[in-house]
Amino acid sequence: MIEFRNVTKGYDKNKCEALKDVSLFIDKGEFVFLVGRSGAGKSTFIKLLLREVDVTSGDILINNYSIGKLSKKEIPYLRRKIGVVFQDFRLLESKSVYENVAYAMEIIGKSEKQIAKRVPLALEMVGLSHRINHYPNELSGGEQQRVVIARAIINNPTILICDEPTGNLDPETSYEIIKILEEVNRRGTTVVVVTHDREIVDVMKKRVLTLEEGCLIIDDATGRYGYEV
């Protein structure tokens, strides 16, 4: 599903390396936490997957296809396979909950009919059916994050990447969000959650990848938070 082969990524003319010779494999349908301190290379990991940046050396394969071989024109089609959930939500304030989710379908050219059918289903799954015509500023943080999840999964991505999805939320809401992500995973989507949230990681008992200074130092299948704060 996702495979890193000796991936190194350097910035500033390679003086400082954000990722150093990282190799890993995430199978289809897995639920994986990626943890590490600030600057450990977590953001670079996401940017590489979305091909916002290119690897300095090594290879990244998604569905056994090397994404480095994609032309610039094909990158949007790669991104349609990968849903993204952000810590800061990134919702459009001028659009309602329904419109924000529908927008992701409009952009890739789905018909009005398909949109009207799928958006309510996605919102139902994240438990927001009652907020469908509200605007983002009328919602709580947890509710906004649910809208973002609905938007990220609306086009049926094979992979869902969550960048600190609970970073701005209280523990109880965080737990609800993680439960939704688990449900998304149960329906067949590979989920990668980048987080600092130790409690969540410990409760979930999922596979944990720990990055430190650009190196993958621990790959623990039993779900322990990999480094001491």
Next chain:
Amino acid sequence: MMQQEGTAMRFNSLKTMPKNIIRDTIHSIERNNLMSAASVVSVVAALLILGIFLILTINVEEVTKDIESQLELTVFLQEDFTDEQKDTIQDALDDSDLIESVDFESAEEALENFTVSLEDYAPLLSGYNSENNPMPASFIIKVKDPEDLDAVQELAMQYEGEGVEYVRYGQEYVDMLIKFNSFTNTLSIGVLIVLSLISVFIIYNTIKLTVFARRREIGIMKYVGATNTYIRTPFILEGLFLGIIGAVIAYLVIRVTYFYLLGVIGTSSFLPVDASLASPTVVLSQLVIFFMLYGGIIGAVGSVVAIRKFLDV
């Protein structure tokens, strides 16, 4: 695998694109109303000034054409030319491709015409008759293209001393007109370039603001997999739209003004020659096509440059 699906998606997204794009474009122009207005005004200003120069150029060209068409080349014959010489010269002129028409004016006709044109001073010429006629016989030649006047002169001068006395045409006059014509042309092109750069720059700035105002949205579009074309098209459309609105306004202003000027000048032309303003149909139909093209191109160029610089997709 990814490519195949990609192609299918691409086709799909093109199909439903126009509706969203037009909606986005109009929203964006509304949101940026001040800068949009500035862009339109700059295109209008550029086109108004350009329009004035263009009309000037078109009119100078018309006047030049008018005057040129009136220009004649006169080949004066020697006093004692023979009929044989006259026929040789006439044949040579008739054979030339450069010549529109050749008229022979005998000495008697020349005197008669001269007398008619100097009616008021008739007594001065009354002493002359066919016996002591001071006027030479001549060929009056109209050329097809005034630029060939020189060549025709040379042709006639080949018979100098063999019937031809000398050849005359308003050389300095023609040269001056041609120079003035090319001067207005150069000036128009210069003004065109400067004003185009200014307009492109203002539209570029407007689109830059639009891109900036929509950067969140653009970021989201990128993450959900919108194609570059999908993201860029509204901005290009916006520039195109602003340019064309400017062109339409400028055209209307020029049109009204030109008809007004025509009314003022009327047929009582102040020009020293027998020529009036170019007809509005000719001028305005040339102008409308040029303006639309110009407005559209300026708008599109401005936005494409802005997108290249500020839209990292």
